Amino acid sequence: MQYSGNKTAYPVYMTLGNLPRSLHWRPSQHACVLVTYLSVSKSVGQELTKKHKSARIQQIFHDSMHVVLEPLKEAGKHGMEVVFGDGYVRHVYPILACYVADYPEQCLVTCAKYGTCPKCMASEDDLGKGEASQRRAQRTTLTVIKDNLGVSTSLSNFQDHCKQHLISGAVTCPFWDGFPLWVSVLLWADIR
Secondary structure, eight states, X not given: OEEGGGEEEEEEEEOOTTSOXXXXXXGGXXXXXXXXXXXXXXXXXXXXXXXXXXXXHHHXXXXXXXXXXXXXXXXHHHOEEEEOTTXXXXXXXXXXXXXXXXXXXXXXXXXXXXXXXXXXXXXXTTTTSOOOOOBXXXXXXXXXXXXXXXXXXXXXXXXXXXXXXXXOXXXXXXXXXXXXXXXXXXXXXXXX
């Protein structure tokens, strides 16, 4: 979103997964709730190289989403009481099950190397061949990030190691780490 004074913001919306599609498409039904606006300031790290600045912006996105979605982690693990439309109170376990995004944002969320598939392990060369590839897994992404953090001597070195595994190497702590049923977070990203 563009505001006056050259200010921009990145809106984050949330909705329930069991609502009919016809309700999602009607703004008057209030099916989507604005959760927050994230800053998209381009003035981050003016002294940094383009590569370092990009990594900083990606990590700021993940840090911001971590803060916004942190309450869902505990509620998903231990449950919470919710008053339903019929007036009854029920114990529910909300989970983050879907993240709808365009391609660049899918790469950002999944920590995938740009130009590769954010849903599977297809490289740039394998895309479009029509061959099935192994699904991208959060556990694998986290393992690559953590293993390479320990052996890398610089950000560039870390990114080079990660890119060998089709991971961007810009994010050291993804926001989705620690979610219950966390495999579902990445596998359901849709292309608009």
